[in-house]
Amino acid sequence: SRLKEGLTKTRNNIVSSIDAVFGGFSTIDEDFYEELEEILIMGDIGVNATEKILERLREQVKEKHIKEPAACKELLIESIREQMQVGETAYDFENEQSVVLVIGVNGVGKTTSVGKLAGILKDQGKNVLIAAADTYRAAAGEQLLTWANRAGVPMIGGKEGADPASVVYDAVNAAKARGVDVLLCDTAGRLHNKKNLMEELKKINRIIEREFPDAHRENLVVLDGTTGQNALNQAREFGQVADLTGIILTKMDGTAKGGIAVAIQSELNIPVKYIGVGEHIEDLQKFDPEQFVNALFD
Numbered sequence: 451s452r453l454k455e456g457l458t459k460t461r462n463n464i465v466s467s468i469d470a471v472f473g474g475f476s477t478i479d480e481d482f483y484e485e486l487e488e489i490l491i492m493g494d495i496g497v498n499a500t501e502k503i504l505e506r507l508r509e510q511v512k513e514k515h516i517k518e519p520a521a522c523k524e525l526l527i528e529s530i531r532e533q534m535q536v537g538e539t540a541y542d543f544e545n546e547q548s549v550v551l552v553i554g555v556n557g558v559g560k561t562t563s564v565g566k567l568a569g570i571l572k573d574q575g576k577n578v579l580i581a582a583a584d585t586y587r588a589a590a591g592e593q594l595l596t597w598a599n600r601a602g603v604p605m606i607g608g609k610e611g612a613d614p615a616s617v618v619y620d621a622v623n624a625a626k627a628r629g630v631d632v633l634l635c636d637t638a639g640r641l642h643n644k645k646n647l648m649e650e651l652k653k654i655n656r657i658i659e660r661e662f663p664d665a666h667r668e669n670l671v672v673l674d675g676t677t678g679q680n681a682l683n684q685a686r687e688f689g690q691v692a693d694l695t696g697i698i699l700t701k702m703d704g705t706a707k708g709g710i711a712v713a714i715q716s717e718l719n720i721p722v723k724y725i726g727v728g729e730h731i732e733d734l735q736k737f738d739p740e741q742f743v744n745a746l747f748d
């Protein structure tokens with residue numbers, strides 16, 4: 451599958467190393483666990499999630515009186531799967547009109563993800579509108595317009611330097627007037643200017659609540675999978691300025707440390723809702739932990 455293909459680097463790294471451990475040890479001893487621990491941490495699964503995964507594995511090995519490493523590989527996979535259960539997957543945008551704020555620092559793949567998501571939803575027959583509320587960079591607006599045109603989705607923007615909240619105001623009212631199913635709002639990601647960003651997101655939030663109180667809301671933070679533990683910190687920072695409902699995890703095709711998806715699910719307790727495994731539209735996929743783990747290990 452496309453997902454499996456997109457995770458090739460991670461499969462070649464973490465998964466191959468795990469296989470080597472299961473093949474290389476004849477007994478389950480401390481060295482065996484240490485080796486696994488190192489691989490999981492190197493693969494960006496994170497210290498905490500790794501600890502929980504191995505603790506669970508040890509329990510099961512004891513309980514089931516397993517002696518052979520080969521006999522507990524399935525248990526390790528199961529244990530990774532368990533760590534990824536956040537209990538919520540991608541919203542299907544079926545029933546209510548939705549307003550989706552997409553936030554994230556520059557360069558993580560925010561504009562691309564908004565463009566891809568617009569195309570995907572449009573293909574599902576939904577009436578989609580894009581708001582280009584990153585008015586700080588002219589290039590961002592132009593890039594988003596290219597995606598909007600490609601997807602055949604209309605876009606509302608503002609001149610460079612325009613108030614992002616006023617763009618959102620216009621877009622929300624257009625969405626109501628046109629009976630739009632999903633309004634996707636790209637926002638500026640200036641985390642270095644946290645106070646302004648916070649004020650701006652608050653203002654945008656107030657406007658959506660006031661103008662469109664009945665809309666289903668999603669606040670999705672876009673994280674670059676290749677940035678490892680930094681991605682976790684970004685999510686925490688954005689979590690302080692907005693109620694995050696989900697994560698779009700991009701560039702997973704570009705990292706050999708795809709364990710970051712496990713760390714995010716396990717440590718942030720915010721569901722990854724979409725995963726990016728390439729630059730094409732079909733490379734943004736709904737994230738399902740089960741599918742993800744299967745794509746890695748099958």
Ligand code: GDP
Pocket residue numbers: 554555556557558559560561562563593700701702703704725726727728729733
């Ligand atoms: P923004 O500044 O956050 O809006 O980032 P962009 O949307 O402009 O994306 C930055 C770069 O990352 C672009 O070259 C995108 O094509 C690329 N990109 C985005 N998502 C993915 C992905 O899932 N995989 C790969 N390989 N590249 C991606």
